Amino acid sequence: QSVLTQPPSASGTPGQRVTISCSGSSSNIGSNYVYWYQQLPGTAPKLLIYRNNQRPSGVPDRFSGSKSGTSASLAISGLRSEDEADYYCTTWDDSLSGRVFGGGTKLTVL
């Protein structure tokens, strides 16, 4: 059971917009930055969003992040087949004095 809750799966057709949620509490998402990662099959995770809503250079602007209270979301617009991957949210938890991850969301492009 992960401290951060993500839906196990999400799907969409090419060109659609999908959102992936990440729910936590006041000790984690409520008081710290949220980061999002994309993990393609057989590869290491890659940073998609940092500090809630910032995109590293090289990440397409189709990817966006937001945070409100104790929840965060990753939105992917103009869905493409190469977006099919696992997506993870993470943040620091002040009560646990450690990092926590969501369980991951497997995105399928239909």
Add this chain to the structure above:
Amino acid sequence: EVQLLESGGGLVQPGGSLRISCAASGFTFSSYAMSWVRQAPGKGLEWVSTISGSGGDTYNADSVKGRFTISRDNSKNTLYLQMNSLRAEDTAVYYCAKESDSSGWYGVDYWGQGTLVTVSS
């Protein structure tokens, strides 16, 4: 270019010990916290340990407390994870990860390719 190269993974018997390493380059190593994150086969990401840039502060997941020790040698730009009393459930790919600040409280911005640790008799 940031590069993180893990080494030292392999097969170890239950109850055994193993030390894995991560050679870092492309950034000022001592200015950033570093972490180990693992992924069991077919499972999600699990945070293991974090060490501050100076090495003065360490944080460990409850699942490894008292068994794993994270350390760093800033003169060699190298991160370590000493794993003792290994269990079958420690079997995973272990990723070396660079944090985006010196404390480790913000988030990881770069990942290594991982090293596989298998605990089995």
